[in-house]
Amino acid sequence: MKHQPRVLIVEDEPAIAELIAVNLRHGGFDPVIAQDSASAQSELDAVLPDAILLDWMLPGQSGLALARHWRKQPRTKSIPILMLTARGDEPDKVAGLDAGADDYITKPFSPQELLARIRAVLRRRAPESVNDSVTVGELMLDAAKHRISFQNQELKLGPTEFKLLHYLMKHAERVHSRSALLDKVWGDHVFIEERTVDVHVKRLREALGSAGSMVETVRGAGYRLTSLAATSPAPAAQSGA
Structure with missing residues (x-):
């Protein structure tokens, strides 16, 4: 049944x-x-x-x-x-x-x-179908084990933030518009507003802690993940997404 x-x-x-x-x-x-x-x-x-x-x-x-x-x-x-x-x-x-x-x-x-x-x-x-591993700078993500670490310290992310980070890491240094992220991360986004992306990016930065600065806002364009993050511990980005 x-x-x-x-x-x-x-x-x-x-x-x-x-x-x-x-x-x-x-x-x-x-x-x-x-x-x-x-x-x-x-x-x-x-x-x-x-x-x-x-x-x-x-x-x-x-x-x-x-x-x-x-x-x-x-x-x-x-x-x-x-x-x-x-x-x-x-x-x-x-x-x-x-x-x-x-x-x-x-x-x-x-x-x-x-x-x-x-x-x-x-x-x-639903679980991410791609069970690969990806590394950007000192940030490492293992999709199969659902683990993320920065500077060898394990981080805890919610399922949507994990999926968002996975996509950004696999396409690092590229700028992604909110609509593109909705399409690639959320899939069927007919009822989802672009503001939702901002909220989840904010949550992602907070969960990443000192690695949060790797997720950059590109004004008028969207978001990008870069390897050029501060290597010393720093507060998570406090500004809105």
Whole structure:
């Protein structure tokens, strides 16, 4: 029997939660509903889902706070999170992405769009098919073992940042536009905004620490990874992507 991806729906309005669940079942998913942060955590403790649909406005702990919490936990940090919210302004979208969300869906949305976005984040979560090793300067990436090190110190990256770094390292010294990175790293990006690239580049720089300066912003063009990084320990780049 074909595996039905399990999707945890964290939504405090029962009618909306049930409507989403019905559409997910029709779309070949196995939905589970939680109406607040406590019940959502209980569901996660019992069985890890393949993806989480997380409402921004929840009683008690907000969806934003939950996303930040789950991203810090080793057991849940790699689960794709899609924020559901009526907040459609760009600052709110950026806040959701910065909190660790993989995607952002503004209410109201169509069932077809919701299903497409879930399938897209699940495809992006799939393991990198190219299991090679690549070195740029003192930065080394082993795709087969999913390991990254700089100056022989191992670094920890999330799945999207790992994929982004892998691509930049394989095409070092070249400038890549945001749209090109969306195409090569995210794949099906019909629903993904270019701002998402900036957020993940910022996360990547922070995770790389003193190697973060290797990821350069080329104004008006995009991003490039260069081997000309500071070799002495330095703070991660603090400027926005």
